[in-house]
Amino acid sequence: MSKNLRINNKQFIDETRKLSFIFNGKKLYGYKGDTLASALLSNDIHLVGRSFKYHRPRGIMTSGSEEPNAILQIGNDDALTEPNVRATEIELYDGLICNSQNCWPSVKFDIGGINNFLSPLLPAGFYYKTFMWPASFWEKYEYFIRKSAGLGKSPTKQDPDMYDHRYMHCDILIIGGGVSGLIAAKIASDDNKKVLLLEDKELLGGSLIYDDNDISKIDNQKSSEWLKKLIENIKNDKNIIIKTRTSLAAYHNYNFLLARQNLTDHLSVNDRNNKIRQRLYKIRAKKVIISTGAIERPQVFHNNDRPGIMLASAVKKYIDYYGVRCGLENVIFTNNDSAYETALSLHKSGTKLNAIVDIRNNSSSEIVNKVKSLGIQIYWNHTIVNTKGYKRINKVTIMKLNDKGNDVVGKKIELNCDCLAISGGWTPMVHLFTQSGGKLKFDNKDNIFVPDKTNLNQLSIGSAKGDFELDDVLKNSIKDTKKFLQIENSNFDKIDVKCSKEKEKKNIWLLPSDKPLSKTKPFLDYQNDSTAKDIKLALREGFKSIEHVKRYTTTGMGTDQGKLANMHALGIVADTTNTNMGDLGTTTFRPPYTPLTFGTIVGRNVGQFFDIFRKTPMHDWHVDNNAKFENVGQWKRAWYYPKDGESMHDAVQRESKAARESSGILDASTLGKIDIQGTDANEFLNRVYTNAWSKLQIGKCRYGLMLNEDGMVYDDGVTTKLGENHYLMTTTTGGAANVMSKLEDYLQTEWPELDVFLTSVTDHYATASVCGPNAKKIINKIFKDLDLSDESFPHMSFKEVKLGNINCRVMRISFTGELSYEINVEASYGKYIWEKCIEAGKEFNITPYGTETMHLLRAEKGFIIVGQDTDGTMTPVDLQMDWIISKKKYDFIGKRSLYRSDTIREDRKQLVGLLTDDPNEILEEGAQIVKDENKKPVNMLGHVTSSYFSPTLKKSIALAVLKEGKKLKGQKLLVPMIDKTIKVTVSDTVFLDKENERING
Amino acid sequence: MFLINCPYCGERDQSEFVSGGEAHIARPKQPTELNDDQWAEYLFMRKNIKGIQFERWNHAHGCRKWFNVARDTSNDKIEKIYKMGEQPPKL
DSSP states (O other), X not given: OOOOOBOOOTXXXXXXXXXXXXXXXXXXXXXXXXXXXHHHHHTTOOEEEEOTTTOOEEEXXXXXXXXXXXXXXXXXXXXXXXXXXXXXXXXXXXXXXEEOOSOSBOSSSBGGGHHHHTGGGOOTTHHHHHTTSSGGGHHHHXXXXXXXXXXXXXXXXXXXXXXXXXXXXXXXXXXXXXXXHHHHHHHHHHTTOOEEEEOSSSSSSTTGGGOOOSSOEETTEEHHHHHHHHHHHHHTOTXXXXXXXXXXXXXXXXXEEEXXXXXXXXXXXXXXXXXXXEEXXXXXXXXXXXXXXXXXXXOOOBTTTOTTEEEHHHHHHXXXXXXXXXXXXXXXEESSTTHHHHHHHHHHTTOEEEEEEESSSOOOSHHHHHHHHTTOOEEETXXXXXXXXXSSOOEEEEEEEOTTSSSEEEEEEEEEOSEEEEEOOEEEOOHHHHHTTOEEEEETTTTEEEEEEOSSSEEEOGGGTTOOSHHHHHHHHHHHHHHHHTOSOOTTTTOOEEOOOOOOOOOOSSOOOSSOGGGOOBEEETTTTEEHHXXXXXXXXXXXSHHHHHHHHXXXXXXXXXXXXXXXXXXXXXXXXXXXXXXXXXXXXXXXXSOOOHHHHHTTOSGGGSSOOBOOTTHHHHHXXXXXXXXXXXXXXXXXXXXXXXXXXXXXXXXXXXXXXXXXXXXXXXSEEEEEESXXXXXXXXXXXXXXXXXXXXXXXEEEEEEOTTSOEEEEEEEEEXXXXXXXXEEOTTTHHHHHHHHHHIIIIIOTTSOOEEEEOTTTEEEEEXXXXXXXXXXXXXXXXXXXXXXXXXXXXEEEEEETTEEEEEEEOOSSSSOEEEEEEEGGGHHHHHHXXXXXXXXXXXXXXXXXXXXXHHHHTTOOOTTTTOOSSOOTTTTTOGGGSOSSOSOOTTTGGGGSTTTTOTTSEEEEEEEEXXXXXXXXXXXXXXXXXXXXXXXXXXXXXXXXXXXXXXXXEEEEEEETGGGGTXXXXXEEOSSOEEXXXXXXXXXXXXXXXXXXX | OOEEEETTTEEEEGGGOEEXXXXXXXXXXXXXXXXXXXXXXXXXXXXXXXXXXXXXXXXXXXXXXXXXXXXXXXXXXXXXEEETTSOOOOO
16 A cells, blocks of 8 residues: 655655645545645545546546546535535645545445446436426426536535635736746836736746756756746845735726635634635736646547546646655656656656657657657557546557548557556636637647737736747747837846757547447546537537537536636537637636635625615614614614514504504604705706696795606605705605716706706704604694794794704604604704604603504505505506696606606506405505406406505505506405405595594694 | 726726716707607617717716716727717717
8 A cells, every 4th residue: 555656855845744634534644735636646546536427436637726526525514614626726734624526425436336337328418308308297307406416515504714805906917926927027027017916826936846857948047946036036026916825716807807815725724713714806907917827638538537647747746846656657648748748757756657658750859859868668659549447547558540640550559557647738728818808819730729819908928828838938928028018128138048849749639549439438528527429419419609519518517617628629529510720719718717715705795794784863762662673775774663572563553553643753864865955956846856846935845756757756755945045855765876866867967057956965864753643742842932833834844943052954744644743953963852852752652663654654644655656667647646747847857758658548557545355354565456366367457565454444454556446446356365365445545534634633 | 897087086996887878868858849759769769889889977986977988888998988068079
């Protein structure tokens, strides 16, 4: 068991800090500096998961965010566990617990593995094709399909971690801290620009930092040594802010970008207490440089998915960076020179390399010649036709390619191996470029998509742009950055770079096998188990668009978003349909580039900070007096005040009875208030309300109804004339902001000639509304000198009065139908005036009531609530409020729409009252109204909008909108409920005090 | 996320603004003289252009001023910002 897989490596791994972790219940060890993947590999563990569909054993394949297989469940806490974490990205910490996903009972023996043998029965579109018939069975199928779907398990408890958001601004944002990004950062900083440099790994330097061959030289130094000096220089540069462990999630228009920084995921659990777990940066950059590098492509051949098959670049990184051998018997399979670097690393570390299989006829570059000189066996013009080993590769079978490269010839050769390093060339990471709206072009030489046109102030450099060889990367990065930043000279201008140059290229998207395609499994998307066969099937079945092929076969739809799979899928589609890949285009790259946690997205806006809420100045009094609150817009409004364990119904009955029989008090501070001033204020009101305002006198109030231009009721409220050119408008609580912006809109854009100024004063004033037959006596106790006689202070009028030094605006207006005074004071005196009213009203049993009682009281009077009895489809005529439409005014907002052919229809839904035949039966708001419930389909005539039990009338009352309602007065109709049908009679909308006598007390 | 150059406040993040739809649709001075079709044309019909579109924007969480924006809907590039009452630029 104890294979010697760990090579001494003091550079990036701290071998003095041994860390223990648990994988599938077994305790293992790694070192500080390891990723979970490198630690597993050092324990000779390749098999970490099962594939999604066929449950095939899968191993660690890569060393980065493109990993399709090694996705694990981290942690075993109900709140903190996280599914689908890439083992290649998570840094090892002491006490890490992880488990394989999508397997039962264990990753080594998985019952679902039977799917692998059933795979001929599970082609692309299997679910679509199979579970269609009979349609009524879907619900039964769904249960089983849902059970087998999905990979990891979501946490079941609330996330206890803290997350954070922060805005950042910079001159130059550089995404990716590899060699090209570092050079660009230095050039920009030397030009005195403010640079923000993001790197998703723990350390800067990209892949060059652990480069260990003797061929690449920069300024006559080993390239990694040269780079280390540059990094030291940059770390001490005050113009450059470096954020490591920070990956860019989304690149939006106008250079607005989101990046996620991991702050504690690499710490042991005990060290994370009270620390922010992740931070989301919202970055606005003047210029952006994308230096995200490239991802190595695999090759597509039969059984190319076994544990032990890895990208050649990953094998190299595990040796050179982590000091871990991925196998003791290696074979390399490649179509390009870069895998020869892996060969040199294997050789240098004393790891056995059995052979290199290269589909090219030859290569004579410097690096290949060096490998040849080491005596390593190279099979030119050969391909792998099969691999063996169920839970770990143990053999590959190779054959010679024919001249065209579309078939194999000669005899089979078997090679032993426990690790197969594959390389199919490199794909620039153009994801962010395309997310930002950039257009790609296809490069036929390297078979890659590279950045072409963009509208943004951005630049792609390095291998993200398609430069793969060190001299191109460096020289072009320097040249392009200088041009982008409009700089003449840089300190890198005389840079001297030596590297091996690739001369031979060959690319075959789907490698031939000695078996027919139907008998092979050449995987493209490892996570979703889609093969080259599936792509071809989709094309045969008529799917043409690459977007459709993707969805039908699910290629590229896993958590890795097809970072490895997409290019081969495109290549095979292009080859099969004889299309140029450039014409085919790519599927859309969407954010996030790598998955984000929900915690990061919402940041601090959780729990009580999910949304702001507004409190009135009397709020504390309501709380002290046991109020229950309801949300109205962002306001917390007192809903009702239960006493001694009363139910809501009982409390509302008591409150409304008190208001009708003696006195009640309501906190009306939340109503929207707009101060209107200017010489044209009166004309303005005439234009925005349906009724006439010209004759309103100073000190008087008037109710107004506001329409939209389409004639539908928008808002209502009372406006008071405070002075010659001065009005105070009130709006509904929820509509205040919208009314304000609508009025501003008309003033600024349609009627700029009007001399009118609007100021929102909703928060400036607090309002206590005292109502009931004893209201006058209470107000008289507070304002002893105020003449409250009907002659001096009639209904719909206003007086300004002082209480000590407090200015009070008292309005005699009523929403309940009772004699009623509203006292408005500056907000800071709100609680004082409220308590004054309560004190003065004590002898009259003044009863605080909430919004529910207010709704009941106004419904008894048939007063509408905009937004409850109206829904944006009701005209004033529909509401039977014809009286409020001025006939004399030439124009007002919405007037023309009131006689459109649609709005004058007589069979529109209209507001009516409803009385239940059983007076104790209370209708449900929203319930449908029908005439005949037996004739199907049942014709819906309308619905209940407001419904209450009136303690004064001792019966249930309701408002409803009803088709042709005006004509149906006295008609018997039905309200069918789930368990019964309620009989109702259409009535007038006013249930109480039709003569309006109570208004005078 | 746009960066919008409010003519009164300068460059601000899009989250401070509200879009108000197509610009240069004047409210008819004499609505009563329009027939249903003409009124419906004003009320409901809006263009949906691929290319340069003239729109109204409001700096709702700022100076509350309305202004006009010429935006290329194919790439969201703002070509021109001009005040209310000014004529649309030739682009």
